[in-house]
Amino acid sequence: MFEDTHDHHVLLTPGPTPIHPRAQQALMRGMLGHMDPEVFALNREIQADLRVMYGTEPEAFTALLAGTGSLGMEAGFANLVEKGDEILVCANGSFGRRMAEMAARYGAHVRLVTAPLGEAIKPEDVAAHLDGVAMVAVVHGETSTGVLNPVPEIARLVRGSGVLLTVDAVTTAGMEPFHMQDWGVDYAYTGAQKCLSAPPGLAPIAISERAFARYAARRTPTPLWYCDFEGLRDYWVEHTYHHTIPVNLHYAFHAALQAALEEGLDARKLRVQQLGQVITRTLAPLGFSHYVRRPEDRLPTVLALRLPTGMDDSAVRLALRAREISVTGGLGPTAGVIWRLGLMGEAARPAPYRALMVALQDLLGAPGLVARYEEELEAAGLVGEKQSVLV
Incomplete structure (x- = not known):
């Protein structure tokens, strides 16, 4: 039994982390439809709060994907990488290696910058391999080893080069200031169940205007229909149906995110x-x-x-x-x-x-x-x- x-x-x-009491309470509310005006109003508040959490530009697109942090990782490669692109992945642990595997599955030619386990990626190693790459991808906090990678320094090297910067913020965003706009990060994601103490099942993402422009210039459609940036924007901004969102998880997430920003x-x-x-x-x-x-x-x-x-x-x-x-x-x-x-x-x-x-x-x-x-x-x-x- x-x-x-x-x-x-x-x-x-x-x-996952223990659920915040306010998120736990929000989970218990009655069900509403995913196209209900009240849910759209809730989603607008979530988007605004995510802009604060990530430190984005004022009009940056933010949203929740209906999946865990790994879906946030995959959606970035699915939308921003095309077959044959050169992608530089910083891999000094399990999640950096997961990034490399995902990028390769979407047809990228992956270059690796590595560091020994327990050590951070060296910005000069990134600088030495930047020629001809379309994107640099780095895990901010490598959960598998407890290492913090120097994202601000890596971002400084990438900024102004036209290269997109993707950052896995799974163990940092929501627990410390994250400066997406100031650093020059183009795509960031986390998992609801990490720093925010909301239930697993949502991946909060933020997409810069530069990244959206790169997406819009794609030669082929995004292979992952479920998280196509345009489909997401249709639902989150235009309020047209794309797929059913986990409504109660949105309510719980909203409560947890508000608690974090209040603190x-x-x-x-x-x-x-x-x-x-x-x-x-x-x-x-x-x-x-x-x-x-x-x-x-x-x-x-x-x-x-x-x-x-x-x-x-x-x-x-x-x-x-x-x-x-x-x-x-x-x-x-x-x-x-x-x-x-x-x-x-x-x-x-x-x-x-x-x-x-x-x-x-x-x-x-x-x-x-x-x-x-x-x-x-x-x-x-x-x-x-x-x-x-x-x-």
Whole structure:
């Protein structure tokens, strides 16, 4: 018999994140049709809020795709890449490699700029391979390794060259300021279930006017009908039918996005940085250490910690799961080497991580761990910080 444990499950994964209480409430409302005037009004508000979240130009097209972040990734290549285009993909982890695979499936000739696992892409490596490319694609926060790539510096190199810049903002947008217009980003996307703590199933996208012009100049129709930019614009702007949107997910997303903007992106960024430092300092005496060597390369929202020597990764995570605490290990080469702790949205609160410390104190035989965590919280000024409703 299935047991509903959601009221006390502690989700510390790099996504999905715990649903924001306002989003949870919005999910419960009655159904409306996807062509209802009230839904169109809601969508206009979502579009305006997304322009703020992404820092777009005033008239940039924003929308929600009915799929997760990977659909956001695919839609960019489907609409902006044509067979034979030279595409430069920055790949220093699983999601950069996914970009390369998708671009190739749409007929692109893919050039790779790589960096060792746990290290950021070097802007000079991008500069050395820019000749003749139609697009540069980069993952801002590489979720698989906890690395932050230098998007502003890469964007500076690309700007003015006529080359489009696509940015995967899955673990950054909504948790810190994102400056699409100022940096010169042409296409950006994230997933609703990441920094915004909305339910999975929506990919918020933003498309620059330059990218729309490139799309309009295509020689052949977009191969992916479902996310054709023109079809999306017909629905979102002209209010003509294209496909049925997940209406209740839109309501939940709207509530979560408004909550994020009310808190403020600068405030959210600070909250994540402070809590990340607290967790790292608390766990350091047990032998946990940063996987990403250079501080400037560390992704604040996915804390990648190298495990203590001799710790049985899967056994400890299974024991945590038995206590209703979900922690994610490494992917591929980092499996058994690191944990990836999610610090996005409602997971980036003191209470869920207090539950982790309570469990680890017991499982690892580490007396004083919880007390140290409380001391670090106090030192960081986070003691009065809003506690998660899920713990």
